[in-house]
Amino acid sequence: VPWRRAALSDERFESDGPTDHQADPPKLVAAVLRGLRREAIKDGMIGALEAGPHLDEPEPWDAHPEYYHQIVDNISGVPLDPELVAKGRTEELDFLRDLGAYVYDSKTRCKQETGRDPVPMVWVDVNKGDDQKPNVRCRLCVAETRHRTALDITDPSQTFSATPPYEALRMLVSFCCTPRNAEEEDHVLIFLDITRAHPHCEMKRKLWVKLPDEDPRARDPDVCGLLVRCLYGCRDAGQNFELLVRETLEGKMDFVCGTWCPCIYRCDKRKLLAYVNGDNFVLKGSRTANLEFYEELKQYMWVKLEGMLGPNRVAGDVPEVTCLNKIFRWTPSGDIELEADPRHATLIVQQLGLWRASNAVSTPGVKVKSAEHGRILEGEEMTAYRSLVMRASYLTEDRPDLKYAVKEAARFMHEPCEAGMEMVKRIGRYLLGRPRLVQRFKRQRWSGVLKGFSDSDRAGCLETRKSTSCGVFMIGDRMINIYSATQGTEALSSGESEWYALVHTASCGIGLVSLARDMGYELELCLAGDATAASGIAHRRGAGRIRHIETKTLWLQRHVTQRSITLSKTLGKVNVADIGTKHLTQAELDKLLSLLNYYVATGRSDLALGVAKQLEPNNLSLTLSNEVREIGEEALNNLEPSEREARKSLVVCGALQSRLGQRASRADTAARRAD
Numbered sequence: 115v116p117w118r119r120a121a122l123s124d125e126r127f128e129s130d131g132p133t134d135h136q137a138d139p140p141k142l143v144a145a146v147l148r149g150l151r152r153e154a155i156k157d158g159m160i161g162a163l164e165a166g167p168h169l170d171e172p173e174p175w176d177a178h179p180e181y182y183h184q185i186v187d188n189i190s191g192v193p194l195d196p197e198l199v200a201k202g203r204t205e206e207l208d209f210l211r212d213l214g215a216y217v218y219d220s221k222t223r224c225k226q227e228t229g230r231d232p233v234p235m236v237w238v239d240v241n242k243g244d245d246q247k248p249n250v251r252c253r254l255c256v257a258e259t260r261h262r263t264a265l266d267i268t269d270p271s272q273t274f275s276a277t278p279p280y281e282a283l284r285m286l287v288s289f290c291c292t293p294r295n296a297e298e299e300d301h302v303l304i305f306l307d308i309t310r311a312h313p314h315c316e317m318k319r320k321l322w323v324k325l326p327d328e329d330p331r332a333r334d335p336d337v338c339g340l341l342v343r344c345l346y347g348c349r350d351a352g353q354n355f356e357l358l359v360r361e362t363l364e365g366k367m368d369f370v371c372g373t374w375c376p377c378i379y380r381c382d383k384r385k386l387l388a389y390v391n392g393d394n395f396v397l398k399g400s401r402t403a404n405l406e407f408y409e410e411l412k413q414y415m416w417v418k419l420e421g422m423l424g425p426n427r428v429a430g431d432v433p434e435v436t437c438l439n440k441i442f443r444w445t446p447s448g449d450i451e452l453e454a455d456p457r458h459a460t461l462i463v464q465q466l467g468l469w470r471a472s473n474a475v476s477t478p479g480v481k482v483k484s485a486e487h488g489r490i491l492e493g494e495e496m497t498a499y500r501s502l503v504m505r506a507s508y509l510t511e512d513r514p515d516l517k518y519a520v521k522e523a524a525r526f527m528h529e530p531c532e533a534g535m536e537m538v539k540r541i542g543r544y545l546l547g548r549p550r551l552v553q554r555f556k557r558q559r560w561s562g563v564l565k566g567f568s569d570s571d572r573a574g575c576l577e578t579r580k581s582t583s584c585g586v587f588m589i590g591d592r593m594i595n596i597y598s599a600t601q602g603t604e605a606l607s608s609g610e611s612e613w614y615a616l617v618h619t620a621s622c623g624i625g626l627v628s629l630a631r632d633m634g635y636e637l638e639l640c641l642a643g644d645a646t647a648a649s650g651i652a653h654r655r656g657a658g659r660i661r662h663i664e665t666k667t668l669w670l671q672r673h674v675t676q677r678s679i680t681l682s683k684t685l686g687k688v689n690v691a692d693i694g695t696k697h698l699t700q701a702e703l704d705k706l707l708s709l710l711n712y713y714v715a716t717g718r719s720d721l722a723l724g725v726a727k728q729l730e731p732n733n734l735s736l737t738l739s740n741e742v743r744e745i746g747e748e749a750l751n752n753l754e755p756s757e758r759e760a761r762k763s764l765v766v767c768g769a770l771q772s773r774l775g776q777r778a779s780r781a782d783t784a785a786r787r788a789d
Contacts, residue, residue, distance in 0.1 A: 175207045177328040188238050194250055199239055202252035207328055210254065213313055216323065216339035218331060224322035224338055232322040232338040233258050238346070256323055256347035263349055264319070275352030278377035278391050280511050281587075281595040282629055286389050287442070287450050287555055288592045289635060290398045294560045297385065297400075302424030303450075304397045304404035305437050309416040311393035315344040315354035352392075359390055362414050367407070372632030374625070380634050387633055394437055401429060423450070434721050440512065441719050450555040453715070454512035456722045458505055459549040465502055466542040474547030476700040479519035479540055485576040488532030499530040502538050513551050514710060515703055516541060517598040517694045518582070525600065550715040551707070558590045564630070564637040565589075566623040567684065569644065569691035570601070570615035572608045580604055581611035584694030585619035586710070587626055589637070593710045597622060598694030603664055609647025610663060616641060616648045617667040619691075620679055639679050644686040652681055 179196040182203075186193050210216070224232050234257045243249035260267045286303075293299045308314070321341045325332040329339075344351040356376075363369035363379050369388065372378035379388040386399040386407060395411075397404055404422065411417050423444050424431030434443045439455040463469075491499055506520045519541055526534030567586040573579040580600050587595045599618065605611035623639045630637045643649065652674045657663050673679040686692070693706045707713070 174330070175204055175328045176330060176332075177203045177207065185239055187241050189240055192241070194239055194241060195248065198248060198250040199252065202239065202250045203237065203254075203328060206252050206254055207326070209310065210313070210343075210345075213343060215313055215343040215345060216341050218337055219322060219340040221322075221336050221338045224340075227320065228264055228322070230262075230264075232324045233262055234324045235326050235339075235345075236347075237326070253346050254326055256321070256341075256345050258321070258347055258349050264321070265349055273349045273353055275356045276376045278375055278389060279595075279629070281626065282375055282378060283389055283391070283396065283438075284452070284592075284594050285589070285626070285630060285633065286387065286396060286398055287452060288589050288594060289387070289633065291448075291450055291555045291557045291592075292560050292590070293557075300400055301398055302401055302404065302422055302431060303442070304395075304399075304408065304422050305420035305435050305442075306395040306397070306408060306411070307418045307420050308393035308395070309418050311355050312346050312348070312351040313343045314415055315351065315358050317341045317344055317348075318350070318354065321348065355393075362411075363388070366414065367410060372629075374628035374632050378629070378632045380632070382634065391438060396437060401426075401431075434719065436721050441721050443719075445554075448557050452512065452553045452555065453550065453719065454509055456550060456718065458509045459545040462502060462505055462509075462542050463546050463549075465498065466539055468542050468546050472546060473543065475540060475543045476547065477697060477703060478516050478544040479522065479537060479697040481697050482522075482533070482576060486533065487526070491530040491532070491535065495535075496530045499535055499538065500527055502542075503527060503534075506538070506541055512553065514586075514593065514596050514693055514712065515548075515551060515707060516544075517596060518584070518696065519544075521582075521598045521600070521694075548714055551712055552715045553593065554711045554713065555592050556711065558592075561590055562636065562638060563589070564594070564623060564626055564639050566619045566639065566641045567643070567689055567691040568612070568616045568619040568641060568648075569686075569689050569695050570605075570608075570611040571695035572605060572611040574696060575600065578604070581614070582695050583611075583615035583618050584691045585615070585622055586691045586693070587619075587623060588690070588710075591709075591711055593690075593712075595622065595626060596694060606662055607647075607660075609645065609651070610660065612643065612645035612648035613651045613663070614667060615691075616643055616645075616652065617670050620670050620673070623679070640682055641679060642682045642684040642689070643691075644684055644689045646683075649681055649683065 177200050179200040182194070182196040182199040184193065185196070185199050221232060224230070236255055236257050238253045238255050240251055241248050242251050265272050290301055290303055293301065323339045323341060323345075325337065325339050331337045341348070344354050348354075360371055360376070364371055367381070368383055369379040369381045369386075372380075377390045379390065380386065381388075384399065384403045384407070386397055386403050388407075389396040397407060399407075401422065401424070408417065408419060420437065421432040421435035422430055423433075423435050423442055425444055425446075425448060427433075431444070434441060436442070439457075441451075441453040441455075443451040443453070445451060503520065503523050506516060507524060510516045510520050519537065523534050523537040523541065526537075565588050567588070568584070570581050570583050572581045574582050580602075581604075582598065583601055584598045585596070586593060597618070601611065601614050603614065605614060620639070620641055623641065627637050627639050651658070651660065651663075652670055655668075655671050655675065657665060657668065670679070674681060688709065690706050690709050692698070693703070693710075698706070
């Protein structure tokens, strides 16, 4: 074979006489050739469409800092350093070329086989650090959407990817602080990050993409790319990586995948317990077992060690580490602390236009005295409201003090109004005074009991007269999960509303017991409440005299009768589920937070990142309203009409600056490349 003789400089291949290699099986020869070709492409000896070796360097990427003067962060909208953007994009393109992520192909072939144009590719540029320590990460993503894909959008099994619940991570941390024997006394947590997770997977289907502008062949009219590896943005990339992780851990590393949660793995032989969330791995085990796992995983994936969280600095343990943008801290007393990303609280305060001079409040909400909603928000105000509520909702996973207030504000998501905005503003003023809340996992003995506290507030909604349910789940004195939800049925009595809350709590508790079983722990579920009526319904069978009760909730009676779920009574003053049923005073809130082992922290963590000082472009109306409020209605009315409009225009222009910058960046880059 001429190409084989050219690629392999070996005397036995240049010989004219018969040799042993002529009898090689065709499949073996083809495999050897493919391997040699990949190595040659990786070493820069040949290109994707070139037939023989040469000594020319590959064409450089068309990535220069002058192209990126107005590139902004895709999340915050803050302008990025052009030098860092050029460096980040060049590193990403070099990585994809070395990996062989795509090969050149023709747009004509793509059109013939799919009937569509190639899928566009976009850059996602994000500063993973802050203004003081920038860390600009650039990722080339495929813009494959429901309307721009060959996959069957009616079949979710083609794209579904499992994600673990947040309570699984809390439970893992709790078990690390609860040794069941002497061997588990020395267990620590190791945090791993898979670098460029999705490109680990080979494409299982044909997908043609438009080349990025930085590719030297992007200006060829009939050239596109055919993906060889999954890139971020492919609709099935998450599923492919999940299956790759499962194949690696189960098939090669002797782990068992969880049944209730397929993102939990355990290895009884090594006494290891793993939590997998996308490209983040958190493992509980001995230092030796954790490090052995890390070294073995490096054989199959590109792994970065974020840190070993533990007490022994000599052994290489770190006192603090971040995972999923949350801060984990090992204290000198052996406890573990968990803190939310502090940037979310700061961003909410900034987006609302609140600063140090603003007045903070001691509670996140107050009882509404009227069912009037006020003016309906539109345009930028509506977008800003929804953004603020969703950011606050994410923050409530680590802030139980915000759970009820944010739940009430989220009820206006479908139609934002002034009443909802007032709720959000109060949440912002509360965060201004309490930006940090830390959960402490104290070391304790194993009890084997999951306790679910239940409570409700009957007819708390003035408009619908629906009740609110809240459940708090604890192992010992550590909170594992909390929920706060508006009941879908109008309860006609306090006993009925308490019963519906108890049923919801039991349902969530059964799921947590199954989650613990996946981790190799057996827990007994015990429900606690302060309502005698709900307990009475649970201990009998059937509806009894409550004719209007929802019969689909009576399944709990069977579990109570079979003793698979036990009930206990708790005093209303110490029922921690009260935190998610209504607005509380500061004294009541602080008492319940103490029972949940939360404390208010001051200052900043060493790992806490800062946020950009500029406001996001979707805060136009909020910025305008805050500026008007600073001037004061009376002072504003005293201004001349022209001056008043000029003052407003300045605010509008400043808020739109980032958005216009993005558009100008695209046009400027296109013009430079055309020149």
